Amino acid sequence: MxxxxxxxxxxFLVIAGAAFFFVGTMGLLRFPDFYTRVHAVTKCxxxxxxxxxxxxxxxxxxxxxxxxxxxxxxxILVSSPTAGHALARAAFRxxxxxxxxxxxxxxxxxxxx
Amino acid sequence: xxxxxxxxxxxGVLIFLLVNAFACLWRGLAGPTLPDRxxxxxxxxxxxxxxxxxxxxxxxxxxxxxxxxVYGLLSFTVTLVASRLLExxxxxxxxxx
Numbered sequence: 001m002x003x004x005x006x007x008x009x010x011x012f013l014v015i016a017g018a019a020f021f022f023v024g025t026m027g028l029l030r031f032p033d034f035y036t037r038v039h040a041v042t043k044c045x046x047x048x049x050x051x052x053x054x055x056x057x058x059x060x061x062x063x064x065x066x067x068x069x070x071x072x073x074x075x076i077l078v079s080s081p082t083a084g085h086a087l088a089r090a091a092f093r094x095x096x097x098x099x100x101x102x103x104x105x106x107x108x109x110x111x112x113x
Numbered sequence: 114x115x116x117x118x119x120x121x122x123x124x125g126v127l128i129f130l131l132v133n134a135f136a137c138l139w140r141g142l143a144g145p146t147l148p149d150r151x152x153x154x155x156x157x158x159x160x161x162x163x164x165x166x167x168x169x170x171x172x173x174x175x176x177x178x179x180x181x182x183v184y185g186l187l188s189f190t191v192t193l194v195a196s197r198l199l200e201x202x203x204x205x206x207x208x209x210x
Contacts, residue, residue: 018126025133034148045159068178079189090200091148
């Protein structure tokens with residue numbers, strides 16, 4: 001049975017998660033190099049997906065699809081930071097230079113080899 | 114008792130996330146380095162997983178949730194394998210900017 005409180009809470013959480021997704025997209029498109037992008041994207045994606053799925057789990061209720069959505073939340077909270085860390089470490093070990101303001105604003109690429 | 118329905122909100126958020134995913138596709142296509150492209154693929158995978166869950170709840174078909182679970186696991190695995198291949202030096206050459 002879906003009460004008004006459940007619906008309001010679920011709607012608020014879903015809209016907040018969508019806002020976090022939008023912030024992550026803006027960070028991915030606008031930030032100057034890879035490390036700043038991965039900084040913006042991993043946190044915003046984990047939090048946005050977590051909030052949206054939490055709202056959907058509240059909306060579905062404990063019997064039915066709610067259990068599977070909680071499993072998805074656990075998967076997101078484990079996998080998103082792990083993927084971001086592995087990717088940033090791979091980029092750092094292959095020699096991707098971080099962007100700094102003293103150099104040209106177009107920095108942040110690999111050394112030309 | 115009034116029936117509260119959030120289905121139109123779910124469709125709206127679904128369209129919004131699809132627009133966001135297509136915006137992230139630009140970074141995947143034009144990103145200057147290879148890790149940018151892998152990162153964009155990871156982000157699009159996460160958004161697609163949430164879109165699958167929203168689709169399953171909006172259409173009231175529970176099979177989409179299983180699809181979303183498998184899709185999330187596969188997207189995570191693809192990102193890990195791609196970053197591992199990049200780190201061990203098997204993905205380079207023309208891809209490096």
